Amino acid sequence: xxxxxxxxxxxxxxxxxxxxxxxxxxxxxxxxxxxxxxxxxxxxxxxxxxxxxxxxxxxxxxxxxxxxxxxxxxxxxxxxxxxxxxxxxxxxxxxxxxxxxxxxxxxxxxxxxxxxxxxxxxxxxxxxxxxxxx
Numbered sequence: 001x002x003x004x005x006x007x008x009x010x011x012x013x014x015x016x017x018x019x020x021x022x023x024x025x026x027x028x029x030x031x032x033x034x035x036x037x038x039x040x041x042x043x044x045x046x047x048x049x050x051x052x053x054x055x056x057x058x059x060x061x062x063x064x065x066x067x068x069x070x071x072x073x074x075x076x077x078x079x080x081x082x083x084x085x086x087x088x089x090x091x092x093x094x095x096x097x098x099x100x101x102x103x104x105x106x107x108x109x110x111x112x113x114x115x116x117x118x119x120x121x122x123x124x125x126x127x128x129x130x131x132x133x134x
Contacts, residue, residue, distance in 0.1 A: 004080020020101070026051055031129075042092065042093060042094060042095040043093070043094055043095070044094070044095055044096045044098040044099070045083050045087050045090075045094045045095070045099075045100065046077055047082060047083040047085060047086060048080065048083035048084075048087065048096035048097070048099040048100035048103065049096065049099055051075075051076045051079035051080040051099070051100060051107070052076070052080070052081060052099045052100075052103040052106070052108075053064075053101055053105035054072045054075055054076040054077035054079065054103070055072070055073070055077075055080065055102070055103040055106035055107045055110055056106060057072055057103075057108060058071070058072030058073045058075075058076055058106070058107065058110035058111075058114065059073075059106055059110040059113065062110050062113050062114035062117060063113055063116070063117060065117070065121075066113075066114050066115075066116075066117035066118035066119075066120070066121050067114065068114065069098060069110040069111060069113050069115075069117065069118075070111060070114035070115060070118060071134070072107075072110060073107045073108070073109075073110030073111030073112075073113075073114055074107065074111055075107070076103050076104075076106060076107035076108075076110065077104055077108055077111065079103065079107075080100045080101065080102075080103035080104035080105075080107055081104055082091030082099075082129055083096065083099075083100035083103070084097060084100045084104065087100060
């Protein structure tokens with residue numbers, strides 16, 4: 001107690017000492033592997049895209065009508081075939097080989113479907129024209 005009769009102030013409990021965080025390097029260490037290489041974007045071969053469009057049109061129009069498949073199918077086939085050769089010769093500068101191969105295959109299918117459907121239409125027209133005369 002103090003002379004005034006007030007209780008003596010108690011000593012504050014010491015706050016627990018916090019440890020400082022571990023020292024951090026001022027920079028990140030370099031990775032143990034090289035960074036990924038930059039790969040330039042390759043251009044799509046226009047001939048492959050056009051061939052694919054012609055092949056799909058030949059197939060879609062050739063199934064009900066026949067003749068468009070006979071016209072557009074071979075065009076798509078030869079354009080797709082030349083696009084595959086052009087892409088292979090570009091040494092990686094052009095892409096679209098899958099488009100060209102698809103056009104190549106669909107061109108054959110469109111030609112075949114166009115031929116069959118044209119023959120069916122021809123038979124139907126000949127039968128309707130040469131009907132029985134009364």
